[in-house]
Every structure is written in structure tokens, then in C-alpha cells.
Amino acid sequence: MQHASHPDIVKRLKRAHGHLAGVIAMIEEGRPCVDLAQQLHAVESAITNAKRVMIQDHMEHCLADGVGHGGKSAKDALSEFKAMAKYL
Template sequence: MSHASHPDIVKRLKRAHGHLAGVIAMIEEGRPCLDLAQQLHAVEGALANAKRVLIQDHMEHCLGEGVDQSGRAAREALAEFKALAKYL
């Protein structure tokens, strides 16, 4: 199922992908460890932000609206939320 946030998430992941490729090149070039650590931190941040947007979108649209519109039992939505929470 595609969500309105997916294009933004794809952009974020592509940006992280490019950043990661840059880090690999930096390692191969023998760049200083401080520079590498800073860039890896940026990659981690980009991935964390993409994950946050994905999870928030899922909670809002799939769990929240799904319970209201499809009549799913609250118990099922809670179980799905618990499974999702381990990725927060």
C-alpha cells in the first residue's frame, strides 16, 4: 500500500544512500576518522528520520484510520502497534 509520505521517504533514503556512498569513498581515500564519523552520523540521522516518518505515517493512517473505517478490532490494532513499537 502506498502512502502520501512514501515519495518523501524515498527522497530521504536516496539522500542517505548518496551520503553513504560518499562515506565509502572517503574511507577509500583515507580521510580522517573524525570526518568519517561526522558523515556516518549524518547517514544515521537521515535513516532515523526516514524511519520516523514511515512509522508515524503508518500509525496515523493504517492504525488510526484503519480501526475507524474497516471496523478492525482495537485488539488487532494494539497488537500491530506493539509490533511496530520495537522499531521506534
């Protein structure tokens, strides 16, 4: 299912992909560890932000709207939330 947030998530992941490719190139070039750590931090942040946006979107649209419009029972929504919570 495509959500409105998915294009933003893809953009964030592409940014992380670019940073990761840069880190690999930096390692191969023998760049200083401080530079590598900085770029790895950027990769980690981009992935964390993408995950956060995806989980928030899921909670707002799949869980809340599903229960609100009769698509899911509260029990089913809670079970789904618990499954998602392990990735927070």
C-alpha cells in the first residue's frame, strides 16, 4: 500500500544510500577515521529518520484510520502496534 509519506521515505533512503557509497569510497581512499565516523553518522541518521516517518505514518493511517473507519478492531490494531513497537 502506497502512503503519502513514501516518496519522502524513499528520498531519505536514497540520501542514506549516497552517504553509504561515499563512506565506502572514503575507506578505499584511506580517509581519516573522523571523516568516516561523521559520514556513518549521517547514514545512521538518514535511516533512523526514514524509519521514524514510516512508523508514524503507519500509526496515523493504518492503525488509527483503520480502527476509526471500522476496518480493524482495537484488539487487532493493538496487536499490530506491538509488532511495530519492536522496531522503534
